[in-house]
Amino acid sequence: MNSLIEFLTFDDPGVRAVSLGAMLLGIGAAVVGCFTFLRKRALVGDAVAHAVLPGVCLAFILVDFMGSLGWTDISPKHPLALIVGAFVSSWISLRLIDYISFKSRIKEDTAIGLVLSVFFGIGILLLTLIQHGSSAEKAGLNSILFGRIAALTAGDVLLFGAVATVLVFITLMLYKEFQLMSFDEEFAAVTGLPVRRLELTLTTLTVLAVIVAIQAVGVVMTAAILITPPAAARYWTERLPVMILLAALFGALAGLTGAYASFAAPRAPTGPWIVIVLTGFAILSVLFAPRRGALARQLRQRRNAGRIRHENILKALFHLGEQDDDFYAARSSDDILARRPMDGTVLRRGLEQLRRHGYVRREGAAWALTAEGRMRGARITRLHRLWEVYLTQYVGIAPDHVHDDAETIEHILTPELEHELEALLDHPQIDPHARVIPQKHG
Amino acid sequence: MNVAVDNPALEIHDLTISYNRRPVLWDVDLTIPEGAIVGVIGPNGAGKTTLIKAVMGLVPAGSGYVQIYGRPLDEVRERISYVPQRESVDWDFPASARDVVLMGRYGKLGLFRRPRRADRDKADECLHRVGIEHLGDRQISQLSGGQQQRVFLARALAQDADFYIMDEPFTGVDAATEAAIVEILRGMRARGRTILAVHHDLQSALDYFDWVVLLNMRLVASGPADKVFTAELLQKTYGGKLTLLSKVGNLLQKEEFPTRET
Numbered sequence: 162m163n164s165l166i167e168f169l170t171f172d173d174p175g176v177r178a179v180s181l182g183a184m185l186l187g188i189g190a191a192v193v194g195c196f197t198f199l200r201k202r203a204l205v206g207d208a209v210a211h212a213v214l215p216g217v218c219l220a221f222i223l224v225d226f227m228g229s230l231g232w233t234d235i236s237p238k239h240p241l242a243l244i245v246g247a248f249v250s251s252w253i254s255l256r257l258i259d260y261i262s263f264k265s266r267i268k269e270d271t272a273i274g275l276v277l278s279v280f281f282g283i284g285i286l287l288l289t290l291i292q293h294g295s296s297a298e299k300a301g302l303n304s305i306l307f308g309r310i311a312a313l314t315a316g317d318v319l320l321f322g323a324v325a326t327v328l329v330f331i332t333l334m335l336y337k338e339f340q341l342m343s344f345d346e347e348f349a350a351v352t353g354l355p356v357r358r359l360e361l362t363l364t365t366l367t368v369l370a371v372i373v374a375i376q377a378v379g380v381v382m383t384a385a386i387l388i389t390p391p392a393a394a395r396y397w398t399e400r401l402p403v404m405i406l407l408a409a410l411f412g413a414l415a416g417l418t419g420a421y422a423s424f425a426a427p428r429a430p431t432g433p434w435i436v437i438v439l440t441g442f443a444i445l446s447v448l449f450a451p452r453r454g455a456l457a458r459q460l461r462q463r464r465n466a467g468r469i470r471h472e473n474i475l476k477a478l479f480h481l482g483e484q485d486d487d488f489y490a491a492r493s494s495d496d497i498l499a500r501r502p503m504d505g506t507v508l509r510r511g512l513e514q515l516r517r518h519g520y521v522r523r524e525g526a527a528w529a530l531t532a533e534g535r536m537r538g539a540r541i542t543r544l545h546r547l548w549e550v551y552l553t554q555y556v557g558i559a560p561d562h563v564h565d566d567a568e569t570i571e572h573i574l575t576p577e578l579e580h581e582l583e584a585l586l587d588h589p590q591i592d593p594h595a596r597v598i599p600q601k602h603g
Numbered sequence: 604m605n606v607a608v609d610n611p612a613l614e615i616h617d618l619t620i621s622y623n624r625r626p627v628l629w630d631v632d633l634t635i636p637e638g639a640i641v642g643v644i645g646p647n648g649a650g651k652t653t654l655i656k657a658v659m660g661l662v663p664a665g666s667g668y669v670q671i672y673g674r675p676l677d678e679v680r681e682r683i684s685y686v687p688q689r690e691s692v693d694w695d696f697p698a699s700a701r702d703v704v705l706m707g708r709y710g711k712l713g714l715f716r717r718p719r720r721a722d723r724d725k726a727d728e729c730l731h732r733v734g735i736e737h738l739g740d741r742q743i744s745q746l747s748g749g750q751q752q753r754v755f756l757a758r759a760l761a762q763d764a765d766f767y768i769m770d771e772p773f774t775g776v777d778a779a780t781e782a783a784i785v786e787i788l789r790g791m792r793a794r795g796r797t798i799l800a801v802h803h804d805l806q807s808a809l810d811y812f813d814w815v816v817l818l819n820m821r822l823v824a825s826g827p828a829d830k831v832f833t834a835e836l837l838q839k840t841y842g843g844k845l846t847l848l849s850k851v852g853n854l855l856q857k858e859e860f861p862t863r864e865t
């Protein structure tokens with residue numbers, strides 16, 4: 162806990178730099194990831210991340226070798242060496258995926274899986290070679306597997322952060338083009354956008370975003386920082402700009418988590434922390450997002466179920482009223498249950514709620530409709546019978562088969578549809594079972 | 604029957620299209636007059652979609668060429684507009700109906716430039732023209748099929764093109780929407796636009812189209828609608844697949860033969 166407070170004061174300039182850099186690369190990956198996600202290319206992001214490994218290792222070996230010959234004195238772990246190596250090998254992997262799925266009968270997802278595992282395998286092999294080799298710098302290279310921000314200098318992190326900023330900038334500059342390409346690539350081509358070149362640009366941005374994020378998250382988990390923020394953000398909005406903003410926020414928080422983790426436990430990998438936080442966002446989104454979230458759906462369903470129950474009770478009371486030609490007479494629970502079988506406690510709870518809403522009155526142990534309750538009961542009955550007329554007359558369903566359909570439809574018909582239905586049926590008075598259809602204001 | 608016209612809006616010259624070396628369209632050669640509503644008609648798998656995609660350069664021509672207003676495609680892109688099949692995109696995309704219509708302006712805007720106020724006005728006007736101005740802010744997955752079709756049409760209108768290419772604009776829409784779309788197409792024709800639409804229903808074709816292209820792996824006929832709609836030509840179009848043509852096509856694919864000796 163102390164370390165968290167210490168971290169959050171940002172007193173240490175090193176902490177400040179690393180936090181800023183980590184947030185920037187989280188944002189970069191998330192913003193570029195939005196389009197990777199919308200173009201349904203999540204797997205490609207994963208392939209790129211895994212394909213980075215052999216490139217990084219080869220770059221290390223090469224620079225180390227050149228250093229041992231005295232040709233250069235840059236460290237084989239210099240971020241630029243790493244970026245170039247990673248870039249080359251992930252490009253080769255992408256071309257290979259395209260080539261395989263274009264030239265052979267192998268489908269793209271299989272090609273991705275194939276390339277991903279082969280590149281990763283080679284990468285691990287090279288990594289093992291390096292570990293057993295004699296390079297003085299080999300310590301810490303394997304942190305690329307699971308990410309370790311602490312293995313970077315503050316300067317390195319800021320460099321990655323700067324690259325990420327450029328990525329965000331380019332992505333936003335090409336926002337409209339990427340949006341159209343993600344939605345309808347053929348239209349983009351017909352409209353005259355340079356689709357091939359834009360695709361190339363987006364792929365390059367994706368590769369760079371992955372490379373930049375990899376030191377923080379690690380090869381194995383980088384796809385998460387690319388795809389999870391947009392996937393979570395999608396739950397909250399139907400607008401692309403808002404989605405990008407939210408994804409950026411999630412990415413920034415994930416980056417910050419990584420920075421904190423590396424501060425609190427410099428020897429431990431940071432990737433798992435970042436992924437856990439991102440997964441947390443995703444779970445929260447899936448559960449709690451308005452409209453799309455599971456909870457909102459549940460609530461909607463419950464509200465609907467409650468409404469259906471209420472309307473069924475009102476309808477039963479209205480039917481009893483029709484039967485005796487006295488709509489306001491008090492009825493016992495048993496009377497209602499005889500008219501419409503349901504669970505006794507459910508009925509009591511429903512009546513109590515209806516009373517609070519002003520649709521029924523309580524008279525001793527019995528219940529009576531209020532004027533509003535009668536209106537609503539009449540409306541449901543009306544809709545039920547109108548729908549039955551519609552089904553028999555227009556859909557050609559036998560009168561003895563229409564009841565069950567009408568039982569559900571009566572609850573969801575909107576006033577506009579009701580109006581349309583009436584006009585279409587020319588204001589009928591009688592339903593297929595020869596019962597009177599209650600009129601709107603009667 | 605293949606009626607040739609002078610100064611055609613579209614000229615397709617000896618076009619052959621293959622997928623993975625299997626030709627699906629053989630030697631199509633036709634011209635289409637300007638200011639007409641043209642129907643491309645043929646059975647499933649006849650190559651209608653392939654033909655219009657080739658016209659737009661979305662599938663490469665194996666041999667032959669396409670000219671629009673007497674020029675190669677790349678010189679006239681601005682004048683061409685496209686209404687794809689509704690199922691060709693995922694409608695669960697974070698965008699409103701207005702956002703999609705606005706996409707029709709991107710070509711004119713060019714790279715990097717943001718849509719301006721004028722473009723938004725144009726988008727609203729096009730939404731109005733197809734009768735869904737009240738749905739501009741609606742998320743596109745929450746539109747009915749007919750409304751989605753109208754959004755695509757509005758997007759094409761927003762392009763302000765001269766030559767409109769549409770893939771089955773009437774599929775999956777109700778009679779009211781179909782009538783509304785036909786009305787819009789006629790209005791476009793009245794302003795000199797040319798429309799090339801893939802169509803499935805023979806009943807309405809005579810009513811909708813001035814010019815008809817009958818297609819079944821090769822061109823069966825191209826000419827004024829009333830002349831082309833003969834029992835004989837329809838029989839030729841719909842009278843089953845040309846099994847020999849398919850067999851040779853498959854053979855070309857299997858043997859990795861070129862379609863043309865060049």
Ligand SMILES: Nc1ncnc2c1ncn2[C@@H]1O[C@H](COP(=O)(O)OP(=O)(O)OP(=O)(O)O)[C@@H](O)[C@H]1O
Pocket residue numbers: 622623627645646647648649650651652653654
């Ligand atoms: N991308 C593709 N790759 C390989 N073959 C294809 C491809 N697209 C179409 N085909 C084949 O080309 C032929 C013509 O297809 P096309 O989609 O142009 O027909 P269509 O006339 O539009 O049919 P429909 O009425 O069903 O839309 C078919 O045999 C189809 O299987």
Ligand SMILES: [Mg+2]
Pocket residue numbers: 651652653
């Ligand atoms: Mg088709």
